[in-house]
Amino acid sequence: MTTQEPAASIRIDDRRARGARRPAAAVLLSLLAALWPSQARAQQQRQDGQAAPQAPEGGAAVPRGPGGAIVTPPAPTAAPAVKATPPRALNYTPPEYPPEAEKQGREASVTLQLDIDRDGRVKHAVVVESAGHGFDESALAAAQKLEFEPARRADGTPAPARILYRYSFTLKTASPPPAAGEPARSAESLRGTVLASGGDVPLAGATVSVARVAGASAATPAAPPELTTDEGGAFAFAALPPGRYQVTIAAPGFEPLSVEEALAPGEQLEVKYRLLPQGDGLEVTVRGKRPPREVTKRTIEQREINRIPGTNGDALRSLQNLPGVARPPSIAGLLIVRGSGPQDTQTFVDGTQVPLIYHFGGLSSVVPTEMLDRIDFYPGNFSAKYGRVQGGIVDVALRSPKEDGKLHGLAQMDLIDARVLLEGPVPFLENTRFMVAGRRSYIGESFGPVLEAAGAGVTQAPVYYDYQVLLETEPTPSARLRLTFFGSDDALELLLSDPAPNEPALSGNVGLHTAFQRLQLRYDHELTDKDRLDGVLAIARDDADFGIGPIYFQLDLKTISGRLEYARRISKGTVFNAGLDVFAGLYAVNLRAPGPNRPGEPPNQPFSTRTLQEVSRDGEFFYPAAYAELELAPTPRAKIVPGLRLDYQDLNQQVTVSPRVNGRFDVVPGFPRTTVKGGLGVFHQPPQFQEVIPPLGNPGLKSTRALHYAAGVEQELTRHIEASAEGFYKQLDELVVGVNRPGSIQLDYQNVGSGRVIGGEFLLKYKPDDRFFGWAAYTLSRSTRVPEPGEPERLVSFDQTHILTVLGSYRLGDGWEFGARFRLVSGNLVTPNVCNVNEQSCDPYRTNALFYAPTGTYTPIPFSGPNSERLPAFHQLDLRLDKTWKFKTWRLSAYLDVQNVYNNANSEAIQYNYNYTARQYVTGLPILPSFGMRGEF
Known part of the structure; x- marks a missing residue:
């Protein structure tokens, strides 16, 4: 099939999840709102006319669990002096367009409910609004690769959150050949980057559209009138005829921007647009990942945890590939960290010390990879939280x-x-x-x-x-x-x-x-x-x-x-x-x-x-x-x-x-x-x-x-x-x-x-x-x-x-x-x-x-x-x-x-x-x- 790469737009839906999925959670949130009436936010109406229960002030990102709330912008009538911040996308992973749906010319939108932990990782994703035809599975697979700046309370503390996240599957239209006598078109007439003002953070999934300014040349643009930015906030319009265009940029939680640009014959215009946060919408604060309490903390994430060659798919054996870890004898299965003896390194499973980490011979670890969330390794200078050991953790x-x-x-x-x-x-x-x-x-x-x-x-x-x-x-x-x-x-x-x-x-x-x-x-x-x-x-x-x-x-x-x-x-x-x-x-x-x-x-x-x-x-x-x-x-x-x-x-x-x-x-x-x-x-x-x-x-x-x-x-x-x-x-x-x-x-x-x-x-x-x-x-x-x-x-x-x-x-x-x-x-x-x-x-x-x-x-x-x-x-x-x-x-x-x-x-x-x-x-x-x-x- 000769269609272009499918474009997928991303939007954070500011509506709350339907209460029918978790009735007990909705009741609990309602009780909390009643206990803190002076801090409860005014309910915002759903787009479908239903109201959703609100969390107390400071709970823009209620901690994890079925009772967690979807991030909702505060109502104008109850705007706090210091705002909490919802999760903010740090990357954009476009889903694969289902081949059968693409052949049939189908387009769709899939709304997901995402549970995001304190580190900004997607812990769980479930389909809220299904589209079928393979769209749901593609959206779920792409969502697992998303990374977020975690939600933060008013005091800046990272907190778990639940949000709605929407993927839109849109087929691109192929550009027709130039008409006879039409001026030559630039390979990429207009390209640029969309950033969040105040920190120059790339905005993935922002919508950028172009339209001819009235009174301009009668020639019509052959490029798609609307694109979405990639994970780096970039976009590019190809084959735009010379002339003046109205460029409109929109992203959820930001004020829309509309500017006029002029394209000269045979030239390429490169621009950089910065969007301001909406006054009553999502506050965007540029913050890095919270630094560890140790000098060095090495974390092996899920993507790496069972794919490291030579470990037979065993995540804990992958520790032997990190800096500072010596190679033990082939059948010992020991951890030798920064020149300390094997007995000088402690291993904890969910906060409890265990006497050994590997079965005899080092063939396998004592905890299966399939149950692990992450492995944190501290080769030295670790926090006062840990003691009774002088090697590593x-x-x-x-x-x-x-x-x-x-x-x-x-x-x-x-x-x-x-x-x-x-x-x-x-x-x-x-x-x-x-x-x-x-x-x-x-x-x-x-x-x-x-x-x-x-x-x-x-x-x-x-x-x-x-x-x-x-x-x-x-x-x-x-x-x-x-x-x-x-x-x-x-x-x-x-x-x-x-x-x-x-x-x-x-x-x-x-x-x-x-x-x-x-x-x-x-x-x-x-x-x-x-x-x-x-x-x-x-x-x-x-x-x-x-x-x-x-x-x-x-x-x-x-x-x-x-x-x-x-x-x-x-x-x-x-x-x-x-x-x-x-x-x-x-x-x-x-x-x-x-x-x-x-x-x-x-x-x-x-x-x-x-x-x-x-x-x-x-x-x-x-x-x-x-x-x-x-x-x-x-x-x-x-x-x-x-x-x-x-x-x-x-x-x-x-x-x-x-x-x-x-x-x-x-x-x-x-x-x-x-x-x-x-x-x-x-x-x-x-x-x-x-x-x-x-x-x-x-x-x-x-x-x-x-x-x-x-x-x-x-x-x-x-x-x-x-x-x-x-x-x-x-x-x-x-x-x-x-x-x-x-x-x-x-x-x-x-x-x-x-x-x-x-x-x-x-x-x-x-x-x-x-x-x-x-x-x-x-x-x-x-x-x-x-x-x-x-x-x-x-x-x-x-x-x-x-x-x-x-x-x-x-x-x-x-x-x-x-x-x-x-x-x-x-x-x-x-x-x-x-x-x-x-x-x-x-x-x-x-x-x-x-x-x-x-x-x-x-x-x-x-x-x-x-x-x-x-x-x-x-x-x-x-x-x-x-x-x-x-x-x-x-x-x-x-x-x-x-x-x-x-x-x-x-x-x-x-x-x-x-x-x-x-x-x-x-x-x-x-x-x-x-x-x-x-x-x-």
């Missing part, structure tokens, strides 16, 4: 169940695991929704035969599963209540028929089991325009069991944790945040392990041949904390966040004080924005349970301390491309170091260690659009430790000097999407027992081990100091291909995720022969393809 937010009143579900299977999810409304309970999900692996069926072939008898095949149940409701229009139960379980048991050569007593069953459960209650409430209360309470249980032959370790934790935060906007540029953070519970530890060497025994004997000793311990702990922060904005371009956190740990009876301050300043506001940022702070981390609980640990231990320093810059290059650079330095003090204590089973733990981390992070990111997303991240760092005073400084085993990650994903069209990821990382550090024969300094005649006749084993002699040799560099290419088929009521998708495409043999460790006369590299995973299918409705 990962805060995972679960999404809300869909609110369209329908039942939705999905089922997915790949070569590793299978999962299901179901969500929808709870019968007989208004404004209440549920979501249930579960996942189970079947890698045991695949890996079991491999393990048996390697000589290990499989008693219990490796298996993991996780489960989630979520209920959510809005008890009031300004509050949300969520009850969630989720957990994870990993188990593996093998039978070793032949012990290792250097540990003859280690044989029999080898078992590993980890599990946790969380019952969580979360409550968020917008108390007033200036006050907000957020709270989360969780009851939890953690289990960890490890055994090999007669040796075992068991840990059982039963805990209760909670956080309550109150936020108060004191003035236009001042917000006060205060909170309580409590972590308490019961612990039980059981251990059977080899004791120290008996008098007269040489120190280099096998660990497993020592006399076994048992230790059992149980008790309770109480870790309360309080914090306070000020968010100060002395100017619209600057933000300073000083904070203070106070922690107490009863196991070692210590109080720690952690002051922190972060700041940001827009050197160049607006576009292209340039922002400088920086921060410094004190971060304390209590010792691990086994380090402080007697008789295993030392109750006199103190918390370790880290001083974080960071400074950086962010630069917008284009509307979609942003670059950032940040330098960081961490001074680590009072680190816990364990040394052998003569005659005792446990180590002697003391706060005698120190260390430092220095580095820089660089990120070039293309923000997700309709087709593409991607980024290039590079980290340069050095992490060292001094175990005891007087000892030399040395690199830690997980130090990686260079970390480069480049990835991207592109939608090819027709349901196809292709992505790639390439990583280049410095090799991990090891402590060698045999020198590398490829080095000239290697002495092949060196004695590498001592033979002990009673056990017939060799004990290695370290070749050099700890972490003195770096393995070869790691490099790997991963590819991902997705295909989606859309049907009338459901959707089918398939993906192929191939890791290590060119099958590079990356070195992960060093393996030695039985008498330590030779060595070879242990390589990681070879090329690993994974194929998956998903159906959803």
Whole structure:
């Protein structure tokens, strides 16, 4: 078909949604209006003659939920001194014109009801006025890509809102050929940009029309008489004959503008029009996204969350592609952030801490991607809201169940695991929704035969599963209540028929089991325009069991944790945040392990041949904390966040004080924005349970301390491309170091260690659009430790000097999407027992081990100091291909995720022969393809 690209106009409908869809919400809003009669707005009549209930003053954007109001301009009779602002579109995503409707010459308008959250994202869209013929589906798909400046209360606080949004589908008419003798026409006679006055913000979807001025030449314009601006506010009229034209520009919430323009023969006129807000309409205020309370906050959005190549569609595994995150060993599944240890980074799910983020082997995360709303990652200098950790913070937010009143579900299977999810409304309970999900692996069926072939008898095949149940409701229009139960379980048991050569007593069953459960209650409430209360309470249980032959370790934790935060906007540029953070519970530890060497025994004997000793311990702990922060904005371009956190740990009876301050300043506001940022702070981390609980640990231990320093810059290059650079330095003090204590089973733990981390992070990111997303991240760092005073400084085993990650994903069209990821990382550090024969300094005649006749084993002699040799560099290419088929009521998708495409043999460790006369590299995973299918409705 030779028709032009279909034009779609956008309008924000100032009418409220029909009360028939949510009768209880309408009644509630009416009651609220009655409770605040002096502030209630005069009702505006619908275009269809019906009146809609109004929200109280300050509620131009009532918080989320079915009771939320559609943004309505205030009535002239009740105009407040300071206005609230409704959501404002930041982009325009034209919907695809349904092919069948286009062939049939159909035009239509579709009105949607959009729920917009505090960050300006469309959380939910539902059709209010349907057009059929594929228009509804196209409009809904386009609406999910919209971005808004969030609604703001009179004091500037971001708030959720509900608005009506209309897409108009209009077919363009083709331009006829020029008549004989008609003057030549310019390719683009009139082009320009429509902006909002006062901030030069592009207005997408504005209507621009042209008409011949009376008395002008009789020639008529062949171009369409009306166009709509694109996402950049641009428009262009082609093939307009010379002459004078009346140009009229209109946009919802703005005063219309009408100007006269003259087009000269053979010339192109380029203009820029600025529209003023209507006096009683929508107030347009140019504000950027609210700056974070941290120096650096990296957020992975829904568009990116399950399309990153090499992650097998697992969102949480994508964290390993961000700046500052080191590459863990191939099967570890750990998070190593800015040179800190894996235990120094905490993970939260909806505000509750979980003990682990990945199932064993790092194959999958403990929370399915389909339930995630976003992932916030703080590599350092985080807010006083977080404590008891000195590395980084990962805060995972679960999404809300869909609110369209329908039942939705999905089922997915790949070569590793299978999962299901179901969500929808709870019968007989208004404004209440549920979501249930579960996942189970079947890698045991695949890996079991491999393990048996390697000589290990499989008693219990490796298996993991996780489960989630979520209920959510809005008890009031300004509050949300969520009850969630989720957990994870990993188990593996093998039978070793032949012990290792250097540990003859280690044989029999080898078992590993980890599990946790969380019952969580979360409550968020917008108390007033200036006050907000957020709270989360969780009851939890953690289990960890490890055994090999007669040796075992068991840990059982039963805990209760909670956080309550109150936020108060004191003035236009001042917000006060205060909170309580409590972590308490019961612990039980059981251990059977080899004791120290008996008098007269040489120190280099096998660990497993020592006399076994048992230790059992149980008790309770109480870790309360309080914090306070000020968010100060002395100017619209600057933000300073000083904070203070106070922690107490009863196991070692210590109080720690952690002051922190972060700041940001827009050197160049607006576009292209340039922002400088920086921060410094004190971060304390209590010792691990086994380090402080007697008789295993030392109750006199103190918390370790880290001083974080960071400074950086962010630069917008284009509307979609942003670059950032940040330098960081961490001074680590009072680190816990364990040394052998003569005659005792446990180590002697003391706060005698120190260390430092220095580095820089660089990120070039293309923000997700309709087709593409991607980024290039590079980290340069050095992490060292001094175990005891007087000892030399040395690199830690997980130090990686260079970390480069480049990835991207592109939608090819027709349901196809292709992505790639390439990583280049410095090799991990090891402590060698045999020198590398490829080095000239290697002495092949060196004695590498001592033979002990009673056990017939060799004990290695370290070749050099700890972490003195770096393995070869790691490099790997991963590819991902997705295909989606859309049907009338459901959707089918398939993906192929191939890791290590060119099958590079990356070195992960060093393996030695039985008498330590030779060595070879242990390589990681070879090329690993994974194929998956998903159906959803």
